[in-house]
Amino acid sequence: MTIAGIDLGTKPLLLAPMEGVSDSAFRKVCRRYGAAMVYSEFVSADALIRSVKGATQKLFIDPEERPAVVQIYGREVEPMVEAAKIAAQVKPNILDLNFGCPVKKVAGKGAGSGMLRNIPLLLEITRAVVEAVDVPVSVKTRLGWDHDHIIIEELAEELQACGIVALTIHGRTRSDMYMGEADWGPIARVKANPKIKIPIVGNGDITSGKKAFEGFEKWGVDAVMLGRGAIGRPWIFQEIRHYLSTGEEGGTPSVEEQFETLLEMVQNNIDKLDERRGILHSRRHLAMTPLFKGIPNFRPLRIKMLRAETLDELLETLEEVKPLLQEIV
Numbered sequence: 001m002t003i004a005g006i007d008l009g010t011k012p013l014l015l016a017p018m019e020g021v022s023d024s025a026f027r028k029v030c031r032r033y034g035a036a037m038v039y040s041e042f043v044s045a046d047a048l049i050r051s052v053k054g055a056t057q058k059l060f061i062d063p064e065e066r067p068a069v070v071q072i073y074g075r076e077v078e079p080m081v082e083a084a085k086i087a088a089q090v091k092p093n094i095l096d097l098n099f100g101c102p103v104k105k106v107a108g109k110g111a112g113s114g115m116l117r118n119i120p121l122l123l124e125i126t127r128a129v130v131e132a133v134d135v136p137v138s139v140k141t142r143l144g145w146d147h148d149h150i151i152i153e154e155l156a157e158e159l160q161a162c163g164i165v166a167l168t169i170h171g172r173t174r175s176d177m178y179m180g181e182a183d184w185g186p187i188a189r190v191k192a193n194p195k196i197k198i199p200i201v202g203n204g205d206i207t208s209g210k211k212a213f214e215g216f217e218k219w220g221v222d223a224v225m226l227g228r229g230a231i232g233r234p235w236i237f238q239e240i241r242h243y244l245s246t247g248e249e250g251g252t253p254s255v256e257e258q259f260e261t262l263l264e265m266v267q268n269n270i271d272k273l274d275e276r277r278g279i280l281h282s283r284r285h286l287a288m289t290p291l292f293k294g295i296p297n298f299r300p301l302r303i304k305m306l307r308a309e310t311l312d313e314l315l316e317t318l319e320e321v322k323p324l325l326q327e328i329v
C-alpha cells in the first residue's frame with residue numbers, strides 16, 4: 001500500500017497524532033515495533049507563526065521515525081498556509097490537516113472539528129494548503145459535527161477534489177467526543193465509494209489484532225490508525241503485526257524489554273524536550289502501560305512514580321519497580 005508514493009507495506013498500521021503523547025521519542029519506538037508511519041502531535045498554526053518554542057519543537061523529526069507526518073490545525077486560510085509553509089521546511093513525508101479535534105478550546109473557536117460546521121472554509125483551507133506547499137497533504141477528520149450531520153461521505157469526495165493524498169476518518173462525531181463505540185460503517189461506505197481513489201485510513205478503538213484485522217477485512221480500509229491503544233504500549237504494533245501474519249495472539253516483548261523501552265522513552269523525552277515537559281509526557285505512558293498491571297500492591301509506588309518531578313526521583317522509583325516485575329513473569 002502506498003500513500004503519495006510512500007511504500008507502507010501490506011495492511012499498514014499508523015500511529016495516531018496525539019497531543020502530549022505522540023512526541024518524537026514515542027514515535028521512534030512505535031516505528032521500531034512496526035508502525036508503518038507516525039503522526040506528530042497537532043501543532044497550532046498561530047503558535048508556529050509566532051515561533052512559540054513548544055510549537056516549533058513539535059516539528060522535530062528524528063530520521064529513524066520516517067516516514068513521519070506533521071499535523072497542523074487552525075481556522076483561517078492565510079495562517080494555515082503560512083504555518084504549512086513553515087512545517088514544510090522540516091520536510092515531513094506528509095503534512096496533515098486536523099479537522100477532527102473535539103476539545104472546547106480548539107473546536108469551540110472553529111478549528112479542529114469546529115471546521116465541520118463550516119465546510120466551505122474547511123475546503124478553502126485544504127485547497128490553499130495543497131497549492132502552497134510541495135509536500136503531500138492529507139486530512140484527518142470525524143464523521144461529522146453530530147449524529148444529525150454525518151457528512152463524511154460527501155466531504156470525502158470534496159476533499160479528494162482538493163488534491164489531498166489520503167483521508168483519515170475517526171468513526172465518531174464531534175458530539176461523541178471519545179464516548180461510545182466508534183462507528184466504522186460510514187468509514188466503510190467512504191472506502192466503498194467507487195469515486196474515491198485516495199487511500200482511506202480508518203481510526204477508532206483499535207486495541208487488538210482482531211480489531212485491526214476487522215478494519216482491513218470487514219471494513220475494507222487501506223490502513224488502520226491506532227491512538228489510545230498504543231499509549232504506554234508501543235509494542236502493540238508488533239503484537240498486531242504478529243496477529244495479522246499468523247492469526248494468533250503473540251509478539252509481546254519480554255517484561256524486561258517493555259521496561260527498557262519505557263525507560264528509553266523517558267530519557268529520550270527529557271533529552272528532546274526538557275526535564276519538566278519530558279516527565280509530563282512520560283507520565284501518560286507510565287500511567288497507562290499494561291506492564292505494571294499485575295504487580296501486587298502497586299498503588300503506593302504508582303503514586304510515587306506519577307508524582308515524581310525530577311528525572312532522579314523518577315529513575316529512583318523505577319529502580320524500585322524493576323525487581324517487582326519478576327513477580328508477574
Ligand SMILES: Cc1cc2nc3c(=O)[nH]c(=O)nc-3n(C[C@H](O)[C@H](O)[C@H](O)COP(=O)(O)O)c2cc1C
Pocket residue numbers: 016017018019020021040041042071098100101140170203204205206225226227228229
Ligand atoms: C491524548 C489524546 C490526544 C489527541 N491528540 C490529537 C491530535 O493532536 N490530533 C488529532 O488529529 N487527533 C488527536 N487525538 C485523537 C486520536 O488521534 C484518535 O483519532 C482518537 O484517539 C481515536 O483513536 P483511538 O480509539 O485509537 O484512540 C488525540 C487523542 C488522545 C487520546
